[in-house]
Amino acid sequence: MSFELELKKGNFLMSECDHCKKIVWPPSEWCNQCLCKNSWRKCNGKGKIIEFSKKETTYFCVAEIENSIKIIGEIISGTPKIGQNVVISDCGICDDNYFFKMKMLD
Ligand SMILES: [Zn+2]
Known part of the structure; x- marks a missing residue:
């Protein structure tokens, strides 16, 4: 596909x-x-954080992208908060799993 x-x-x-x-x-x-x-x-990659969690030193979040779909991503910089605007800075496929990396927007 x-x-x-x-x-x-x-x-x-x-x-x-x-x-x-x-x-x-x-x-x-x-x-x-x-x-x-x-x-x-x-996709323009823009979304906002719906929820987040921390695993060891890495934050992960669920972000609502383009006000419609929910994507789980790793946050590559900064401390997230609910409602924070993010953008997908990198994505791909690793070991047959989709991955998304996100960074904060002002
Ligand atoms: Zn339709």
């Missing part, structure tokens, strides 16, 4: 319905709401 090929290169694509404009996650060729075809577009 093109999504994973692009993700491997560090490009985070979203599948968005041509008809109802819903962002479909996990990515799919078809809208799970109206069953129309989706188009691929690059």
Whole structure:
């Protein structure tokens, strides 16, 4: 699937319905709401922190990206707080798992 090929290169694509404009996650060729075809577009990577946790010295968060989908990511700098704006600074696939790294925005 093109999504994973692009993700491997560090490009985070979203599948968005041509008809109802819903962002479909996990990515799919078809809208799970109206069953129309989706188009691929690059995600702007911007979101805000919904929740976060700390594992040893690393923070992880759930961020709501583009006000629609929830992504789990590692926070690469700073101390997170709820509602903080973040942007995906790196993404890819490691050991068959998707990974996302996020940094704070002002
Ligand atoms: Zn749709």
